[in-house]
Amino acid sequence: MKKTVIVILLFNVITACSKEKFITYHFFSLGTIIDITIQEKYAEYLPEINKYINNLSDIVLLDEKNINTAYADEKINISKETIDIYKKSIFYYNISIKYDPSSYTVSSLYGFPEGPYHIPAEKDIINAKINAGFDKLILNNDYFIKKSNLLVDFSANAKGYIVDKTVEYMKNLSIDNFIINAGGDLYISGKKNKEYFNTGIIDPDNKNTTLSIVNIENMALATSGNYERYFIDNDKYISHIFEGITYEPVNNYKSVSVIAENAEKADGFATLFYLLDINEITNYCKKFNVAVLILTNNHKIVKLCNWEKYEKL
Template sequence: MNPVQPAQPAVRGGGWLRREEAIMGTSVSVELWSDDRAAGEAAIAAVMADMQRIDWTMSPVKASSELSRINREAATQPVALSNELYGLLERALYFSQLSDGAFDITFASAGQLYDYREQRAPTEAELATARAAIGWQQLLLDPQHRTVRFGHPGMRIDLGGFAKGHAVDRAAAILRGHGIRHAVVAAGGDSYVLGDRRGRPWNIAVRDPRRPDQVVAVLPLEDVAMSTSGDYERFFERNGERFHHVIDPKTGRSAHGLRSVTILAEDGLTSEGLSKSVFVKGLAEGMRLVESQEGVDAIVIDAEGVLHYSSGLLGAAPQSGNPGRQ
């Protein structure tokens, strides 16, 4: 997700500020307007600090994170959770139920077996063992004691983009608390557009999954969350098959049939949860899910590179490009 306009120059002491940092294994950026430069810098610093905090809490690779502790201990005993993480697990289970299991953070039971840098995929035997541990119904929450327990010894969870959706939601709230009314915050494929661009919408680009320097659509947006899931960020190809990080929980393999899914919704948890759900469910079932949700829209690019818009975007006539059929 990228704003396609350049930052505007300062006017009457106010101005556009932008900062980008590497957090949560991805690029995190904030662009905002502030009438006071120092106040704007303080708002950006508060957002980046909270992003770092979320990363230290929810990282699946940092051994000291709360999520890593869950993965180490929850198969043998209930693990007490912070209110924040307990709430996120509740929301994750909500989207699992809504999507009939297409969204499932226990996918990590198989997802952990892939190494995209080393181009390693699990064997059939490894996948068979891992699939037995996948299943959101086996992620057992105790609302009275605020604990989680795994119903299978091989289970692992990974919030992935869901944590980033949460992070951009929190970032928008932090910016509002600092008096910021015009901003875009992005964490990887998840973003939140706060207000407009001082009298006009933010024009937000959706990239071409096969040509990273090209865009397939430009959407005029304000006050909305946007998440994109695709087969092009972390992947490798072997014998004509693309192995990517969006895992179908039912198979433990990369989901196929779509190149990317972009969801617009009121909050980042919804946009992220549905972008993964639609990608796994495929075009027909995924679009039916989108159309059943109030205030949700989608742009889906299928395996042939054809764009499909939900009904709420057809009338908006977004500017679009021609995605590559590669």
């Protein structure tokens, strides 16, 4: 259930008229480029923030590996962090079983997330679909039991979870005005010299333009899209996003963006909503108080649940 996102931060990091200088620090973690923008006076904290993110990423990736290499009915010890992510995944799964981290049992056969991509043998697809099913991964206090040879990928909300933990870590260091951009899973804390950090969602069909520019503070933005990890076979578009009923790739929209109070929530709902129809999205974004922007496959922009209130005037 890997997803890709594109956002752009629309501000000059260091300007002559700024009261305080901001710098952006880049490093690779969580399978993507992480950008952290903070006031220059806090630059000394960047290496330990980098280390903190890497440690969390290593913990979750190791747990995923241990789950995926374990045999059915084998006891699998896991971290508190992965238990938290699992419980949050169950929340989305209970809304709709289309959201299913075990869909990776099938999507991995196609070469996702990194390739090379190909159509697997039909017998392998059938066998993988039999093994898939998030309800076959059972949590018993502090360990898992698999009831089949399923595979899991928690990336649909794990990256947002790690961003949120990092936000807490940075605020404990008394850093209040910053941006964490984890490959498009974005959290903005505070402002830049009392002005918003403007954020634009790039049009995947024309990367020189934006679908929307928003002003958010102490909130998160995430996007789920089909436009970077895919391949075409006999004119069939094979997206990296698979749903948990048919365990087939879906191509419902170009992208779905969500604004929420934290990155995990924005991250998880962006993936969940990508799997649902617009009427379902409308009902759930009202119920769970998140704003949504959809780019349809015919390039129509749909704004739901007060998205407009965050847009820059």
